[in-house]
Amino acid sequence: MQLLLEDLGHHVVNLGPCISQDEIVESCCKYQPDLLVVSSVNGHGFHDAEHLVRALRTRWELAGLPAVVGGKLGVRGAEGQDGHRRRLLAAGFDAVFHDEQGLGPFEAFVTALATDRTPPAPAGPREGAAR
Template identity: 35%
Template sequence: MLAGKHILITTVQSDSHTWNLIYIQLVLEELGATVTNLGSCVPIEESVSEIESCNADLVIVSSVNGHGYYQGMGLIKHAQNLLAGRLPPFVIGGKLSTNTKMDVFIESDLVSAGYNAVFLGDDAIASFKKYLSSMSNSTAAAL
């Protein structure tokens, strides 16, 4: 489904969790993608440098420590400033805040900032897989 796609997985600089990153990597590899997983606690500069050098088709930002919203916002803004016009699609998901009542506002803010999709809540994995499916379908339609 994602054969020929190169996907970069990263997280925010304060998030030391890795199980979420490994899970996403395994899902993507099962779908045929080539994956670069930067691991935990990735500084913004390192993420942006890797985005620039690896020619990713998609950047996934995953965070489960509750700080993904603010630090994810910093990441997308920094990437836009340094890679203007060369930015691949960006998606973000996980536990992005410590207050789930704010999820609707968080999602809107992150999309307005430049994320192509935001995955939160109980249906995050299903929505993520649907997004990946649409990504592969749009590639097939372009051929």
């Protein structure tokens, strides 16, 4: 994930695996990232992510922080994915990506997010304006 985000032109602060919920929330307050990406590979990501995003959304300074989660979120494969997705979105995530989808939808989300945050170019001098 880090390499993909860096290839897309983003600076990444990788907190590493098995980081506590409190440390993630405090790091977001400290670094003020443009996006929080939570990735799970062990099949237990759903429960941890749900608690994390609820804690994140209690902090006023992180209210507008886009947050996404993806990877192996459960141990039942495709069964339960829709339920996981609905609950994680209701808890406060902006997007949920399951490992079976591949990286395409995630990459499209990140690209769209960067486009939405790009400030408009300053207007040039108007025709006929004094210089």
